[in-house]
Amino acid sequence: MHHFGRFNERALAVHPVFEGRRRGYTSTSLVNRATGSVHTGLRIDQLAPGGTIDPHVHSFEEGLYILTGEPILTIGSESYQLQPGDYAAIKVGTPHSWRAGTAPVRWLQMAAPQPKPPGAERDTFFLKDRSITSHAQPLDVNDRRGNLLGHFDASQIPPVGARQNVVAGLEGVFLKWMIDEDFGARHHRMLFIEYQPGVGIALHDHTFEEAYFILEGGVQATLDGKVYDLKAGDVVWTAVGCVHSFRNISDAPVRWLETFAPQPPKENVFRFMAEWEARARELEGE
DSSP: OEEEEEOOGGGOBOOGGGTTSEEEEEEEEEESGGGTOSSOEEEEEEEEEEEEEEEEEESSEEEEEEEESOOEEEETTEEEEOOTTEEEEEOTTOOEEEEOOSSOEEEEEEEESOOOOTTSSOOEEEOSOOOOOOOOOBOOTTOOTTSEEEEOOGGGOOOTTSOSOEETTEEEEEEEEEESTTTTOSSOEEEEEEEOTTOEEEEEEOSSEEEEEEEESEEEEEETTEEEEEETTEEEEEOTTOOEEEEOOSSSOEEEEEEEESOOOSSOOOEEHHHHHHHHHHHTTO
16 A cells, blocks of 8 residues: 655645644644554644744654754753754653744654544643743754754765665665664654665565655655656655655656654565565575
8 A cells, every 4th residue: 555645835724633722833744544554644834934832742752854944842841943954853742842933934744653633532732831932042963952853954965985874785875864763763763865866776665654755856656566756745655565666767866754653673674576586486496
């Protein structure tokens, strides 16, 4: 099973869970149970200039990546002025709030376990104290003050030939682990990926769900035998066992944000179809 969709600004609307607890906040879901997902809740969130979200906690874990704007994010008792390329993981039950400055803010938000739909049991709870700070220092990744934050953007990708973190031995595929177990997350991963022109990865599947939000460039995806040409703003989701592959058939790099939920096993993360067919022939003596 898989899903293909596209972010649509016109779909941004008031999230019912935050009614009366936000100002200038809208969101739109990209991946949820309606798209077939079991573990992944992926959406785009937006704050208008001066917008706020009251202090609250969730019974699920969140991961976020700032796309535009410079919001103030308060996690626990610490506040941070964020900028595009900053990311954070907010652990289960951790109080947090938001405030936008003079410009709108937009971010990609991942939730795992998947949030419950409106009308089901509550999994978001608001604090009695509704105060939200209006001043914070820019994020210093060397002084995170006990919270899980970092920064990564395309300017930090090393050139081809100088890359240590590649996927499946493919020099033309760069991967930056941002949010994972080593970072401190417990329910999901979020990563930044680049494919160079002409580079692709073979058909494979996983024991976990993946979601992909295209940031720039174009890539051809094959999902369960169907072919899609993806561009910036597109989103795809692959279920457990969905056989998929990606190839950059353009003349420019393609970059996207990718999420995993639940976190992968320690072994056998990839199951490449061609490798297992070759193994079968070997076992059968062909």
